[in-house]
Amino acid sequence: MATLGSIIVWAIFGLVVGLIARMLYPGRQSMGLMMTMLLGIAGSLVGGFISWGLGFRPEDGAFRGAGWIMSIVGALIVVWLSLYASSRGTGSYRGA
Template sequence: MGIIAFIIIGLIAGLIARAILPGKQSMGLLATTLLGMVGSLVGGLIGSLFSRNGHFFDIRPSGIIMSVIGAIIVLLLVGAVGRRRVHA
């Protein structure tokens, strides 16, 4: 997968993750794209644990779904760290 495709899928995964999770996430377009890209890596790593084919960077519907799930996990972690920092 090329870097442009990785960025576009990251943006889409980040936007979907932010739309699924309730609450206010004060992120710009760049932060949303980075969220989706990191989520894509996290989702790919999680997906590779359950896959036997070894195709890590192929574009498939299951990979896009795992990218969104990974972005949701990253967004939850960022939210938890942010809340802990505010209350401390």
């Protein structure tokens, strides 16, 4: 039952972080609630890796998810990367 509880907490946390990141990012992002939730979870992981890379490591050495701020920053990075990748794939290449 603890595993199910952890999954539910991660899902709710991801949804909240994803919604905040989508509100902060300018422009329109067309994604549903499930994609917003996955955005928040991916943002938390990206934010955790960024904070780990900057030297903020827990004492016991275990990887922990980022806090709220780094999760939102990570989600903003994920939104930017996804919109950048989708705009590059539309065939709007203006090369020689």
